[in-house]
Amino acid sequence: PARALAADGAPAGTLTYGNAEPPTSNYWDPAAGFGLVDEQVASLVHDTLLAFDDAGKVQPSVATAWELKSPTTVALTLRSDVKFHDGKPVTAEDIKATIDRLGEGKLAQSMVVVPGIKVNIASPTSIEVVSPQPFGVILNALAFIKILPKANIDNPDNFKKGALGSGPYKFVSYSGNDVVLEANPDHWAGAPKIKTVTFRYIEDAQARINALLSGQVDILTRVSSEDLARVEGNDTFIVNRQSPPAQIVAIYQHNGPLGDVKLRQAVAHAINREAIAKSLMRGANSVGFSSLPTNSPFYTPLEPKFEYDLEKAKALLAESSHAGGVTLRMSTSTLVPNQIEIDQVIAASLQQIGINVEVERLEVGAFRSSYNTYDINLNTLAIFNNDPDFVLGFYVGGTGEAVFHFKDAKYEELHAAQRAATPDKRAEAVTAAASYLWENQVTLYLSDEVWHFIVNKRVHDYVRAPLVGENLLAKVSVAS
Amino acid sequence: MEPVLSVENLSVRFPGRAGDITVVDDLSFSLEAGRSLVIAGESGSGKSMACQTLLGIAPGSARVTATRIGWRGRDLQKLSQEDWRGVRGAEIAMIFQDPTAALNPLITVEHQIVDAVRAHRRCSRDEARARAVEVLGMAGFPDAAQRMKSYPSELSGGLRQRVAIALALANAPSLIIADEATTNLDVSIQAQIVKLLRELQKKLGMALIFVTHDLGLAAEIGDDLLVMYAGHAVEYGPARGVLADPCHPYTRGLLRSAPTLKSSRDNPLVPIPGQPPQPGSIGGGAPFRSRCPVSVAGVCETARPGWSEAGPGHLVACHRFAQDGRRGLP
Amino acid sequence: MGSFIIRRVAQSLIIVVLIAVTVFLVLRLSAGDPARIRAPVFARPDVIEQYRRDFGIDRPLIEQLGSFFLNALRGDLGQSFRFQAPVTDLILQALPKTLMLAGVSLALSLAVAIVLGSLAALRPRSFWGWLSSAVAAFGQSAPVFWTGAVLVLVFAVGLRWLPSGGYNGLSSLVLPAIAVTLSILPTQLRVLRASMQAVLKEDYIRTARAFGLRERRITFVYALKNACLPLLTVIGVDIGYLLGGVIVAEVVFAFPGIGELALVALNARDYPLIQGITIVTASFFVIVNLLIDLLYTRVDPRIRLERS
Amino acid sequence: MNAAVSTSAGVLEARNIVKTFSVRREGRTREVRAVNDVSVAVAPGEIVGLVGESGCGKTTLSRIMIGIEQPTQGEVRYGGKPVADRADWAALRRSVQYVFQDPFTALCPTMRIGKALAEPLAIHGLCAPSERDGKVARMLEMVGLHPDVARRMPNQLSGGQRQRVNLARALMVEPKILICDEIVSGLDVSVQAQVLQLLLDLKQRLDLSLIFISHDLRVIRYLCDRVLVMYLGEIVEQGETASVFDNPRHDYTRTLLAAIPDHSRALAAMADNA
């Protein structure tokens, strides 16, 4: 059907996103990325076996059909007309290499799968994905995993040259600010409607909103409440609220003072989360009482609530091994909307109970690559594949160690259990894992984050799946 | 003969913390065309200030008063700014004490003279340049056509002073005022310059006011001599008469304290005791009274001495002389 | 003459090299491992090693320094971490805009300094004298970013006459240039006013007056030329401040020049870029001073290259 | 030209002094010979005059003799021995002192007169700190100033007074020889005479020798026993003052003498013309 597109249907126009962050890495390896831009690019450059629609339901993609053979096995039928941008066909070997690598662990996105997951090739167009343990959300994972050429996996140096996939857009260039993609007219699903897509990093908040207002940028992603206020009543723009369930947390380094659970709990009591959400986020975000976002599947409010109570905070601090006070190091940036303000409130709140916080301001890129060397940092955890498994998966294995320096046998058990749980037991298992994180206050769970995108009306039919990336963009068009 | 310049009761004051400070007090003199007047006196006696008022270039804070400053039938005090400009350089020109400071270091000699010429004459640059060569030649500046392209810093002191003279001659003025024009030069060059000025003055029929503190020079250049002390004229007359027969105790003291070629230790100098007064510290009375060996008690402190005649055209302002004549002098 | 130029150029070269070495060493020794800084949080050791090889920091320091200089001679200042582009290209892209802003500001402030300074020197008790004192004192005490912010508030937010930031043609230059001008003006104004006042007292001005030259000619030919000499020296020294002001203004107005680049580089801990910018700017400063020295000797015949 | 060499005590002598300065002009370095093979000696009790036009090297020569400048060639000898190292110069400066030309720059503008005068005493530890004030007062009186002057700042004094203070400061170390570089040129005639008289007086009382530099031949004639005439870095004529003046042998000396403005001569000339 790709050929069916007539000349008048050829991709046209450009679309520019304004982002508050750059890609996280020099290497265009989607399995290593974990930021917004990484996902935006990867979701357009690469195909997935399955795909989410805007309601979050799984649809066919490179795999035209699938069958859940057992809690550990899925059989898939592949299309045969899929080609990478360099013209080479996408084969079962490529898919196997992609998924097997994640199963080996150590990559940022290994957390989306059960360690040891493998692909068995039955024929060039039919494969089986086999997990060593029951894997309840395996379809979600397959809708998330980007298909890579085996050649790149065998020779990772190739990732340096730019992203190479089979998706609706081709990678053109990256200048440090702009990632430029161009329509892939030969895509198996037909050419996308927009010719050029640019993801532009604009660090300064003022400059970002100015760029939107002056039309240099069409879509502003993850905007703050101030930005929303700026376009209120302006009928050039619409606000898009479709978002992955996401949560603003303060990430703790468990190998420092914050390894002490009493200290963490003291911190939780010292911070007025409701007030922060109400005033700094102008009530746009709801405050949850769990280590999961309120809008994620299986969310239930937990007890204790770790409410704002300075007396309790002081008491807990006194019980901790830092009764005499402690100094924490925090880096702040502009990654999360209003991050600097929230950080200042956290610092001031902690000061009230005798915890000193040294704050250091960093550019987003530098912040991104170094926050795991500070004691405490504001960040977001988003549920990439529309299942709590992903966010719970942050705290296990290599990721848990890399991000939190956190390793807890008890929790790993709970995490494995929720993964293995049958659908009817899933809610209970998820809640058990979430409670463990919550009670131990493994991070400071500030509030939900509702992602607001401001979209210029010249962009028609803009839709998003509840994902970080932009996998539905192929259907969107722009007025010239 | 009608004098070209006649100054009557000229005073120059500066505002000071405790009232005005008078630096030139009630000065009168006159000068005929083609004659020369030497104004002599110690440092700070007001010589330069008196001269500058004749060109209207006294510092802005100076208050100049005079009954009349007559210049060729006009009163200079009454000139408009534009008329003043017509007088300066064209009718009255000045040679300043320090030729290094008086020439603009960033502008060539040629350019400076050409500018001076064209300030008063509508003429082409080339004509002005020709005039520059001419006056430089008159001033004894060798190889003028080439060397006038130099900057002042590239010339020796003597040559610079010649440039200053040429500048003064540029518009053929009727009066040249030379304010200590030779003080910074070596004696041998000073002798040349003095000779040159004398010759030019005779040749061009200009009047000349020559300011100096060296009475030795006064005798060589001046027809008339005016001796100033602390802003006051104390003795005035034909140079020869005044020097041969000084009648003011100050003039006498000066002559006796200055060594001459004949002086030796057998014939010791007689210094005037004390220091020249600070301007403004004189008050009423005779200006020289505090250092005067023959002051008249009770008179010199209170009354300003008026002129007494000591010879033909030879005037002296001294109570003692008025009282006792030459007998009373030291 | 020739030997003076050679000596002066050699001196400048030495200074530039010294600055480059200092910057290089300071950043290398104190900044920590760039590979660790740039590699993603989840990077495996072999990836970090890969980064290290990419940055060329797996070699001994001396070798790094040597190759840095060799490359610098060929115009290659390394690869920016943040932009993954050659530092030289990034600087060449940003430099023209910065130079334009700096040039406009310098020209503006010189013009104001000369006109206002001369007027104030001629009539110290007039409105001009008062105005020049006020401008000097205010310009010296108001930080560029504050003036910038106020200008934005008034002219961009309030009156909407001019853009509040970014670069869209010449109108984007106006507010930053005014802010920078205000910050570098005071020294120039003071110097010109003082030197003009001193020059007006000089004998040669009195001479010019005594020869009947017109006041205007005296002031603007005879006096101004001399009075501007100290200004020339001041410009040389002020280039540093000018660049400082420009950097700040660029940040305030999100003006895409060297300053903004430098700040991004700083916040991103992009050491090759910081290093490149510092060296290029310092060299620029040294070159301007060299030119001013040479110009000085052209303008002032008294010096004739005898300054040491 | 070599002066007679004397080895007796108390003689300050400069022998075959050559001083070249390198001057950079238009980028080229040129050697300027400021002093060219000059020898001078001062015997105790003598006043030697050094005369010549501006730039002929008088100051340079005198500064070499006190060690402010180093000669390119030649040596300075004192009491028959060459002055070579630092210690020698320090010793020499106890016996030979220097008075500077410009009374306005030769005194530290921020130091009270009393302190300035007491400095040499402090530097050389010549007397107990408590005695210094007395010594300063006595010296001020000796040069004809009121002891109150010790409390003033230099800018509160007139040129003549400052020049006296300069003299007094040089005399604080009780030198035997005083080198005076144009010390009266900047003064008014009436004050110049006071300083000249003071010098003569001091010479009598303290048994000083003087090297007196001036370009004013009238002053030299009045003051000096012996005179040396310098021209372009060389000494072209020297001898007893009276004989040089009355009977100049070198052309340059004659030109100089002829150029002196002198009212007695001018009057005589006028009288002749009349």
Add this chain to the structure above:
Amino acid sequence: MAAPATLPTQGGPGLIQRLRVNVALGAGVVLLVIMVLAAVAAPLLASSGPTEVDLMAVRLPPSPQHWFGTDAVGRDLLSRVLYGGRVSLLIAGVGMIGSLTLGTLMGMLAAFGNRFVRPAVDRVIEIQLAFPYVLLAIAVTSAVRPSTPVLILLMVLAAWAAAARVVRAIALQERGKDYVKAAEVLGASRLRIAMLHVFPSVLPSLVVLAAMQMAAMIVFEATLSFLGMGVQPPTPSWGGIMLDGKNYITSAWWVASLPGLAIVVTSLALVLIGDGLQARTEAMRAREGDR
């Protein structure tokens, strides 16, 4: 021997001039004293602590409760400005003293050192001057985390060369004068000449420089903080407060502009003091030069 009883009076500035100098100087001193006192007495004057947030009172415009309004996290801006003054004044003050000390030392060395020291010091000064100050700050703060001592060091690094240049110029000028030679002839050592004779002549300029440099440092510190290279949040410093307000310039003008006034007023006070002192020094010099 009678000496003039009074100092010569003419040549100095006129009455109006002097009056104006004194008014400026007086106003400068008064303003500075107010600012310093306000900073010192911050705990007494401030209505709340400098980092005390009140999330119920975010971005309130100036009002009787909050004279300067509140910032994005509800901190009272006046309190922050008062406390910020302590940090800013401390950094500028100590930085100024350090820069002048180092500058004087180096300037004196450049004028009085031996023939190896002099050119070396000259070069160091030249190199230092060649370094645009913001870039210097960028280089330093990218290497070490900015804190009060680091900032003071930066102030010193950025300013000492300018001080050294002034000191060197005056010292060299004085050194060429006869009185220095005279002291040499009298046997004074170089150190003695430098300290007793030349230094007092440098002193008046140093005092002027002190005021001017401190003004410059107030501005410089604020600039660094504004660029994010200064004292790190939440500690308030004047520039840092403005940085906090940068994103609200369109919605809350007071956050970015009012703290700026503190900077302007303080450095203006210092500039006025410097100007006044400068005029006095000049008048003094004119009198000294008066013959």
